[in-house]
Amino acid sequence: MTMTTDEAYAYTTGLRLRPRSANPDGWRVDWADGPWPVKVHSGARRLPLRPGGPPPLAVLHRLLYGAFAVSRVRTDPSGGIAATPSDPLPHHGPEVQLRRPIPSGGAMYPTEVYAALPGSGQVCHYDPYRHELVDLAGPADGDAAARLCAALRVPTDPAPAAVLVLTSRFWKNFFKYGDFAARLGPVDAGVALGAAARLADALCGHARVRTDFDDGAVHACLGLDGEEENAWAALVLGPYGADGPGAQAWGSAGSPAGPVVLERSRRTRRSERFDAFQRAARTDPGTPAAPEAPPAPEHAVPDGLVPLPDPRPLDLLGPRTAARRFSRGRLFTGQPADGEALAGVVREAAEALRRLAGAAGDADGLAGWAARTRLYCAVHRVRGVPPGWYRYLPEPGALESVGEGAGPGSGRLVHEAMFAASFNAELAAFTVHPVTPADWRPAGGPRAYRAQQLAVGAAVEAVSLAAAAEALSGHAVLGFDVTRIDTAYGLAGRADTDGGTQAQICVGAVRPDPNWEIAVMPR
Structure with a gap:
């Protein structure tokens, strides 16, 4: 089977808009025949x-x-839960799990x-x-x-x-x-x-x-x-x-x-x-120059911007941050965050994308997508920032009210947009949504989609790490009702050209984890 660029676009669009329908009817996970948690080589120096x-x-x-x-071993007597978009029913998995320092979907x-x-x-x-x-x-x-x-x-x-x-x-x-x-x-x-x-x-x-x-x-x-x-x-x-x-x-x-x-x-x-x-992405003959990042819109009413306070210095690579990143619970407490925490998380994510664009250097590939990834934020409980729907503007360090604008209810909508209620998203302090133009075809073939999603992953990592440095927790989700979130941000109907939400990271204080997790070191 071969796949044209338009067919590949239809395929990836379905993965974003309808993840629960990605697999054919009757798809079931054979939990007893899964892969090992690491790749195993035999007969090597x-x-x-x-x-x-x-x-x-x-x-x-x-x-x-x-x-x-x-680097960590975690016990979970319940065996965890299933996290497939099409099957949110509980599943008893392994009670002992091998964990690594970075987030991963389903810990795979x-x-x-x-x-x-x-x-x-x-x-x-x-x-x-x-x-x-x-x-x-x-x-x-x-x-x-x-x-x-x-x-x-x-x-x-x-x-x-x-x-x-x-x-x-x-x-x-x-x-x-x-x-x-x-x-x-x-x-x-x-x-x-x-x-x-x-x-x-x-x-x-x-x-x-x-x-x-x-x-x-x-x-x-x-x-x-x-x-x-x-x-x-x-x-x-x-x-x-x-x-x-x-x-x-x-x-x-x-x-x-x-x-x-x-x-x-x-x-x-x-x-x-x-x-x-995957074959189409491997044989992609090349990509034309990606369109330049869209300019920031003109603001007729300067008062529409919500300035954020100066963020605190963050120790992103220190042992305290690493410990917080590992040993956090899954359920949010509903405790408000301060404006400095929100400012620190979104600034670090924007800075990480800027650094990645500079390190990659390919304006028509990963660098172009990193530069064009925007950060939107649904504020639920942040002291000094009204609840509502915002776009983050890195240069002034401020939030621009967009879509449904300021008003309560953003936390409830974010929670209702999740397909599997694996945590209580409505009690997070705020939720960050990386946004990119959903139509990757102007930037090239299927390989452009791969670069787009690599940039989205870098944003997810930066938000999660900065949240840990602020003594908060970040829970990332890809399988959610993006149409509802796009509508709340005012992106519905123009998501393909101007932008569409690609991931959802809920950030806030969490309850203590009842399971234990210990660090392991190489012998």
Whole structure:
């Protein structure tokens, strides 16, 4: 099955507007045959990541542990709940869950990370469970890192300290969500990319993002089947001017034939439409220049702006923020937030999108979508800000009343727009909605949709992290009635051209979590 650009647009529009109808009638999740929580390699040389190694490895230790590692173990006697858009009925899942530092839809964590180490010529897969690098090629394969850098179109003069490739393993999401995984997957990858780029900036002082590469060439370097797992973004670190690990740094000897991927599921499924869309995105011949970001509208009445107070300085990468991000409950208390908290969350999200646009640099790809992503906000309980529907304006640091404007009831509408009432959204302090032009076709083919959703994921990550830094919690949702929310913001009827809501992050104080969660460290 092949898919044209217009057919791909119809497919992705259905995922946004009608997520509960994404799968055919009778779709059921086979909970007993799900994938393992991590990708498992057998028969490979491994390099444990520890503090105090050579500069590239020391940075990779901190970056990969801070963004991707299995760093917490959580108990939930109830086994959690189902979160599929089409089946909101409770489901008894595992009582012990492996958690990572970043949000992920349904805690599925479909994003895999691969590392090219130019100093040693190695290409590795990151094992988040054991916090190790898994060598994908032996010494006989030569400079595998150079071949991967060439496939990614990464300059090697000077050589980067390392290059991280982020991929999406389709079965990790499709197992639970079916066709909705076509939307959830790139948003998850955008969350991971946003977290990794922030850490890379802090650790390296310089990081570049690449999304304009030949997928097939990258897959050949990583030994991937593009029908099962697809590379979506690369993060270039450095340069440091330091060599990577030598052969003596590697641990147990691997198989001469290379590692083998093991799969828990007896049967993997996918739909023709899902596979056709992914193929269309891989073979996208290129994208024309994306339209420039629409200018801010003229304000005839300056009093229509609600100025926000100066935000507090936020410690986004400190241990307190990490602890709050992990150990928060799911139910909001209804406690109001102050204006500084709202200002800090939306400012950091806007700043994260600005940094991503600069790091990507491709005006017709991810950078263009990051620059065109706007933040809208439904205020429920914020001291000093009237409840209502607003658009955030970064330059004046103010809210513009839009759509239904100021007035009570925004919290109730946000809650009613959710398809699965997995938490009490109406008691959040405020809700942030990333908004982009919903029609991605003027920016190119299906690959433009992928870039759009990566930018949305980066916004979700920034809102969630800033909320934790403000001692609040952020709950993100993709499956909701976007038509109702677009109508409240005054976007209905023009969402394709001017913008449509892409995600929903409710922010507020939460009740203590009755379950326990502990941190784990690599041995």
